[in-house]
Amino acid sequence: MTFRNLFAQGEIKISELYIPNSPGFVLADKAPSSVEKPSTPKAFGVSLLNLREGGAVEATPYWLINHPAYTFDEYFKKKIPIIETFNISAATFKTDTTSAVSLGFRTQLIRLYSKANQARISAKKAEIVSLLSVEEFTPENLDSIERVRKELADLKSKVTFDFEIAAAIIGSANNNSFKNLASNKSGIWANIRFRPNKFPLDITALARYSWANNANPKVGVDSIFFDYGVSLSFQKSKFDIAFEYVKRHDFSIKINNDRLAFVVNYIINDNVIIVGSLGKNFDKVNNILAVFGVKFGLSTEKIKLN
Numbered sequence: 091m092t093f094r095n096l097f098a099q100g101e102i103k104i105s106e107l108y109i110p111n112s113p114g115f116v117l118a119d120k121a122p123s124s125v126e127k128p129s130t131p132k133a134f135g136v137s138l139l140n141l142r143e144g145g146a147v148e149a150t151p152y153w154l155i156n157h158p159a160y161t162f163d164e165y166f167k168k169k170i171p172i173i174e175t176f177n178i179s180a181a182t183f184k185t186d187t188t189s190a191v192s193l194g195f196r197t198q199l200i201r202l203y204s205k206a207n208q209a210r211i212s213a214k215k216a217e218i219v220s221l222l223s224v225e226e227f228t229p230e231n232l233d234s235i236e237r238v239r240k241e242l243a244d245l246k247s248k249v250t251f252d253f254e255i256a257a258a259i260i261g262s263a264n265n266n267s268f269k270n271l272a273s274n275k276s277g278i279w280a281n282i283r284f285r286p287n288k289f290p291l292d293i294t295a296l297a298r299y300s301w302a303n304n305a306n307p308k309v310g311v312d313s314i315f316f317d318y319g320v321s322l323s324f325q326k327s328k329f330d331i332a333f334e335y336v337k338r339h340d341f342s343i344k345i346n347n348d349r350l351a352f353v354v355n356y357i358i359n360d361n362v363i364i365v366g367s368l369g370k371n372f373d374k375v376n377n378i379l380a381v382f383g384v385k386f387g388l389s390t391e392k393i394k395l396n
Contacts, residue, residue: 112137112146113258114181114192117277117300120144122367122381123353125296125321125334128198128252128283131177132361132387139383144183150176166211166246172197175254187264191271194258202251204287214242244327252283259303273303279317294321296336313342319349330355338372347372351379361387 115121120139133153137146152174168174176197183190203211221235257278263271277300284293298317319336336349351369358364367381 112148112179112181112192113194113196113256114179114260115139115144115146115183116256116279117192117194117258117275118183118190118260119349119371120183120381122365122383123321123332123334123351124317124336124349125294125319125332126254126256126281127292127294127321127323128175128201128249128254128281130171130175131196134387136386137181137383138385139183139381144181146179146181148177148179150174151178152176162215166203166208169200169202171201172199175201188262189271190260190262192258192260194256196254196256198252198254200251200253201249203248204250206287207245207248207250211242211245214238214245218242248285249283250285250287252281254281254283255279256281275300275302277301290324292321292323292325292332294323296320313340315340321353323353328357336372347374349379 111121111123111126115137116124116126120143131148131150133150135148137148139145165171165174176195178195179193181192181194217238218235221231221238224231255278258276259273260275261271261273277298279296279298279300282295282297284295286293296317296319299315300317301314316339317336319334321332321334323330323332325331332353332355334349334351334353338347338349339345340347349370349372351367353367354365356364363385365381365383365385367379369379371377371379
């Protein structure tokens with residue numbers, strides 16, 4: 091038996107708390123968080139950074155096309171969701187003297203659930219199927235379906251292990267004009283997330299390598315960096331609070347910098363998230379980190395229960 095378009099607010103959605111930051115924001119150190127949890131991207135999303143400094147558009151091509159035969163079990167049991175999570179983005183932002191544009195991508199290579207959580211997810215799916223297998227829906231029945239749907243979505247978000255890769259390239263131009271845009275920075279990185287079953291914190295580790303394009307490495311300014319760090323976060327139904335620490339080694343001038351950030355995500359609804367960050371950025375001067383943004387997921391994806 092197949093159920094689709096169950097009712098207005100009761101569909102099984104392929105969505106989690108996070109709409110990811112554009113890799114361009116992350117590479118430029120403009121993102122609220124430098125250590126991003128791997129997550130399932132929205133089919134189409136928009137992020138606004140500080141409401142005036144910049145913005146980004148993101149798309150996950152797989153979910154822009156209808157997949158009528160794609161089932162919940164296929165999504166849930168897939169351990170290598172590269173195609174389903176492959177997300178591309180473009181971002182623009184400004185500094186006092188330059189305008190920049192970036193292109194980037196991110197995708198998950200591995201996604202694993204614990205056996206205990208797999209059993210709980212399967213049980214919730216069976217409960218929904220049972221609630222849907224009635225001849226006539228009542229308000230009480232619909233309330234029960236919605237309750238179990240939320241419980242299922244919460245279980246589905248509790249991935250035990252994720253491994254994600256991302257990359258971006260940035261081009262900038264002086265005098266806040268895109269007329270003389272030239273590529274000046276590239277990077278590639280990995281986010282590795284581990285969520286212990288009986289521990290209240292998510293642990294996400296970062297390793298990132300970035301380099302300057304069209305630059306003389308002997309000058310030693312913004313040339314070759316290696317970043318590594320960790321984020322610890324505590325998540326409830328409506329918000330997520332995280333603390334992150336990232337160390338940066340500059341290979342050209344042989345110095346180290348670090349970034350400390352306190353990050354809060356608050357979910358307004360399934361498609362709107364407010365995010366803020368406060369802390370210290372990598373720079374030696376003007377390094378106070380105070381970022382506010384709004385992320386919009388502009389689509390709803392549905393899958394079917396078999």
